[in-house]
Amino acid sequence: MRKILAVVRREFVERVRTKWFWIGTVLGPLFFGGMILVRLLNGEHSGVERRVAVIDQTTGGTGARLVDGLSASLERFHFVRVPTSPRAVDSLTNVVIAKDLDGFLLVSDSTLDDGSVEYRGSNVSSLADMEELRSTLGRQVFAVRLERHGIDPAVVRDAELTVAMATHKIRGTKVTGESGEQAFTLSFAMAIILFLAIVLYGVNVMSSVLEEKTTRIVEVLVSSLRPFELMLGKVLGAGAVGIVQLTVWLLSVKVLAGQQERLAAWVGVDHTGAQAPALVLPQVPATTMAVFVVYFLLGYFLYAAVFAAVGAISGTEQEARQAQTPVTLLLMVPYLSVFAILNDPNSISARWFTFVPFWSPVAAPVRWSAAPIPPAELATSILILLLSVLLVTWVAARIYRVGILMTGKRPSAREIIRWVRAG
Amino acid sequence: MAASILVVDRVTKRFSGHTAVDGLSLDVPPGVIFGLLGPNGAGKTTTIRMIMNITIPDEGSVRLFNGTGTARDHADRIGFLPEERGLYPKMRVLDVLLFLAEMRGMDRRTARSRALEWLDRLGLSDWRSRRVSELSKGMQQKVQFASSLLHDPDLVIFDEPFSGLDPVNAEVMRETVLDLRRRGKTILFSTQIMEHAEKLCDHICIIARGKKLVDDSLTQVKESYSGRHLIVAFDGSQGGAAAVFADRRLVAGLQDFGAYAEVELAQGADAQDVLKSLVSSGARLSRFELAAPSLHTIFVGLVGPDAARPGAVTHA
Numbered sequence: 001m002r003k004i005l006a007v008v009r010r011e012f013v014e015r016v017r018t019k020w021f022w023i024g025t026v027l028g029p030l031f032f033g034g035m036i037l038v039r040l041l042n043g044e045h046s047g048v049e050r051r052v053a054v055i056d057q058t059t060g061g062t063g064a065r066l067v068d069g070l071s072a073s074l075e076r077f078h079f080v081r082v083p084t085s086p087r088a089v090d091s092l093t094n095v096v097i098a099k100d101l102d103g104f105l106l107v108s109d110s111t112l113d114d115g116s117v118e119y120r121g122s123n124v125s126s127l128a129d130m131e132e133l134r135s136t137l138g139r140q141v142f143a144v145r146l147e148r149h150g151i152d153p154a155v156v157r158d159a160e161l162t163v164a165m166a167t168h169k170i171r172g173t174k175v176t177g178e179s180g181e182q183a184f185t186l187s188f189a190m191a192i193i194l195f196l197a198i199v200l201y202g203v204n205v206m207s208s209v210l211e212e213k214t215t216r217i218v219e220v221l222v223s224s225l226r227p228f229e230l231m232l233g234k235v236l237g238a239g240a241v242g243i244v245q246l247t248v249w250l251l252s253v254k255v256l257a258g259q260q261e262r263l264a265a266w267v268g269v270d271h272t273g274a275q276a277p278a279l280v281l282p283q284v285p286a287t288t289m290a291v292f293v294v295y296f297l298l299g300y301f302l303y304a305a306v307f308a309a310v311g312a313i314s315g316t317e318q319e320a321r322q323a324q325t326p327v328t329l330l331l332m333v334p335y336l337s338v339f340a341i342l343n344d345p346n347s348i349s350a351r352w353f354t355f356v357p358f359w360s361p362v363a364a365p366v367r368w369s370a371a372p373i374p375p376a377e378l379a380t381s382i383l384i385l386l387l388s389v390l391l392v393t394w395v396a397a398r399i400y401r402v403g404i405l406m407t408g409k410r411p412s413a414r415e416i417i418r419w420v421r422a423g
Numbered sequence: 424m425a426a427s428i429l430v431v432d433r434v435t436k437r438f439s440g441h442t443a444v445d446g447l448s449l450d451v452p453p454g455v456i457f458g459l460l461g462p463n464g465a466g467k468t469t470t471i472r473m474i475m476n477i478t479i480p481d482e483g484s485v486r487l488f489n490g491t492g493t494a495r496d497h498a499d500r501i502g503f504l505p506e507e508r509g510l511y512p513k514m515r516v517l518d519v520l521l522f523l524a525e526m527r528g529m530d531r532r533t534a535r536s537r538a539l540e541w542l543d544r545l546g547l548s549d550w551r552s553r554r555v556s557e558l559s560k561g562m563q564q565k566v567q568f569a570s571s572l573l574h575d576p577d578l579v580i581f582d583e584p585f586s587g588l589d590p591v592n593a594e595v596m597r598e599t600v601l602d603l604r605r606r607g608k609t610i611l612f613s614t615q616i617m618e619h620a621e622k623l624c625d626h627i628c629i630i631a632r633g634k635k636l637v638d639d640s641l642t643q644v645k646e647s648y649s650g651r652h653l654i655v656a657f658d659g660s661q662g663g664a665a666a667v668f669a670d671r672r673l674v675a676g677l678q679d680f681g682a683y684a685e686v687e688l689a690q691g692a693d694a695q696d697v698l699k700s701l702v703s704s705g706a707r708l709s710r711f712e713l714a715a716p717s718l719h720t721i722f723v724g725l726v727g728p729d730a731a732r733p734g735a736v737t738h739a
Contacts, residue, residue: 003526010518211512219509
C-alpha cells in the first residue's frame with residue numbers, strides 16, 4: 001500500500017513539475033477569458049453603424065416607402081435610396097470595395113410580390129446584421145402589402161410589434177432561471193471538458209508507462225511491487241493531476257465570469273447599465289454536478305486502463321501514438337453526437353449512448369443536463385460502466401504485466417489475447 | 424556450512440526457437456561474492472531475471488533466504504542492478520533515489536539521509552538537484568548503483584556492473600563490492616570480463632548456451648588447471664617460437680597477450696621439452712614460468728575462442 005502511494009506521489013509531483021502542466025493550467029482560464037472578450041467585443045460590434053444603399057427598381061414609389069420604413073425602424077442602419085440605372089450595381093460595388101458603404105439592397109417589384117430581395121455587401125457574414133435587415137424589411141413589405149389591400153397605414157403601424165421570446169428550462173417539476181442558450185452552453189461545455197480531460201489524462205498514463213518501459217526502469221519496479229499495483233498507482237496519480245487541473249479551470253471560470261465588468265472596462269467596451277453581462281454562467285444543479293463527477297471518474301478509470309495497456313504494448317512514442325488513435329476515436333463518438341442527444345434526450349439513440357460503457361462517460365452527463373434520465377436507466381448505466389471499469393482494468397492489467405517487460409516488435413493481437421488468457 | 428541465501432534449482436527458460444537457460448542450478452552461500460560468468464547469450468541475464476521474478480522459469484524454481492516468497496516479497500532485502508540500466512531521465516537525482524528506496528520499502532526520511540550519504544560517497548553531492556538526463560553515463564550508473572544499495576540489502580544482484588565504467592569508477596564499485604562482503608552481505612554479479620571476476624569472486628560459475636560448465640570456488644578452479652600452463656615472454660627475437668607453439672604434441676593452446684603469452688601444455692607434454700625447443704629455435708626468452716592460468720585462459724579454453732571478449736588475440 002505504501003509503495004502504491006509512493007507511485008501515486010511520484011506520478012503527481014513529476015507531472016505537476018513539468019512546464020506542460022502549467023501551460024495547460026494557465027491556458028484554460030486564458031481560453032475562457034478570451035471567450036468572454038470575444039463576446040464583449042461582439043456585443044459592441046452589433047451596435048456598429050451600417051451604411052446601406054437601396055437600389056430602387058420598383059415602380060410607383062414603393063421603393064421610397066420601404067426605405068422610409070427601414071430608416072424609421074433600424075436606427076443603426078443609414079439607408080440611402082439610389083434610383084436604378086444600368087451602372088448602379090457596378091458603381092455601388094466599387095463604393096463597397098472602397099469601404100465607403102457596407103452594402104446595398106436590390107429592391108424590385110417582385111420583392112413585394114414574392115418576397116425576393118438581394119443584398120450584396122462586405123458584412124454578409126454578420127448573422128446579426130442579416131437577420132435584422134431581413135426581418136425589418138419583411139415587416140415593411142408586410143405593411144406595404146396590407147396598405148395595398150386598403151388597410152389604414154396607421155392601423156398597420158399600430159399592429160407592428162417585435163416579439164422578444166425568453167426561454168426558460170423546465171427541469172423536473174420546477175422552472176429554472178436557465179435560458180435555452182445557457183442550457184446548451186452547459187451541455188456542450190461538459191462534453192468538451194469530459195472528452196478533453198479523459199483523453200488528456202489517459203494519454204498521460206500512457207506516456208508514463210512508456211517511459212518506464214523504454215528506460216527499462218520497470219524491471220527494477222516490478223521486482224519491488226506487483227505490476228497491477230504499479231499500474232494502479234499511475235492511474236491514480238495522473239487522475240489526481242487531472243482533478244487539480246479541472247478544479248483550477250472551473251474556479252477560474254467562476255472568477256472570470258464575475259469579473260466581466262472589469263474585463264469590459266479593460267478592453268474599453270462600454271458595458272455598464274442595464275445591459276446583461278456578456279456571458280451568463282449557467283446554474284449547475286448539484287445533481288448535475290454529481291452526475292458529471294461520477295461519470296468523469298469512471299470514464300477516466302476506464303480509458304486510463306486502456307491507455308496503460310496501449311503504452312505497455314508499444315515500443316516507442318510513435319507506435320503509442322498510432323495505437324492510441326482508435327481509443328481516442330472511440331470516445332469521439334459520443335462527443336460528436338452531442339447535438340443529436342441534446343435535440344432529443346429521450347430518443348432511442350440517446351438511450352443507447354447512455355448504456356454503452358465506452359460512450360456513456362460523455363453521453364450520459366450531456367443527456368442528463370438536457371433532461372433528467374429516469375433513475376432506473378441512470379443506475380443501469382452507472383452499473384454497466386462500473387462493471388466495465390473492473391473488467392477492462394482486469395484485462396488491461398494482464399496485458400500491461402507482460403507488455404512492460406517485452407522488448408522488440410509490437411505484439412500481434414493473437415499474442416495479446418494469449419497474455420490475457422494466461423493465468 | 425550456513426544455509427544458502429539463494430538456490431536456483433534446475434531452472435529452464437525457453438524463448439521461441441531457443442533455450443536460453445537449460446536446467447541450471449546455482450547455490451549461493453551467504454557472505455560470498457559469486458560470479459556468474461559466460462559469453463554473450465549464455466543466459467546470464469535470463470538467469471538473473473528469473474531470480475528477480477521478472478521472468479517466470481518454464482521449469483525449476485528459485486528459493487531465496489531459505490524460505491518461500493519471490494524476490495518481490497523480499498524486495499527490502501535484495502538490491503538489484505539490471506543490465507539495461509534506466510532511471511527516469513527527467514527526474515532529479517535525489518528524487519529518483521528516494522522513490523526507488525520507497526519501492527524497496529524504506530520510509531522517506533531514512534531514505535533521504537542514506538541517499539545523501541551515498542551521493543557524497545560517490546562524489547555526486549553537487550548533482551543531487553540536477554535532472555538525471557544532465558548526468559554523464561558513468562554518473563548515471565553510479566546513481567543506479569547507489570539506488571540498488573540504499574536500503575542496505577543482504578543480497579545484491581548486479582547484472583554486468585562494470586560494463587561502460589571507466590577504470591576510476593570501476594575501482595569505486597570494486598571497493599564497494601568488497602566492502603559489502605566485509606559487512607557480511609552476499610553479492611552475485613554477472614560479467615564477461617574475467618579480470619573483474621578474478622579480482623573479486625570467491626566463487627564462480629561459468630555458463631555457456633544456458634548450461635553450466637564450471638561451478639566452484641575460484642581457488643579450486645585455478646588449482647585444477649594449474650601446472651598445465653606456462654607464461655612465456657620474449658626478449659627481442661622470437662626465433663622459431665611460432666613453429667614450437669604450433670606443435671600439437673607440445674602445445675594445446677595459446678593466449679598471446681602481446682607482452683607475454685600463456686601456453687597451455689598438450690596432454691603428456693613436459694614443460695622442459697617446450698623450453699628446449701624454444702631455446703634451440705633461437706628464441707630469446709625473458710620469462711618462462713609454470714603458472715596458474717588466468718581465469719581468462721580457463722574461460723577461453725572452456726567456451727572456445729569465439730566467445731572470448733573482444734580485445735584478446737587468440738591463436739589455436
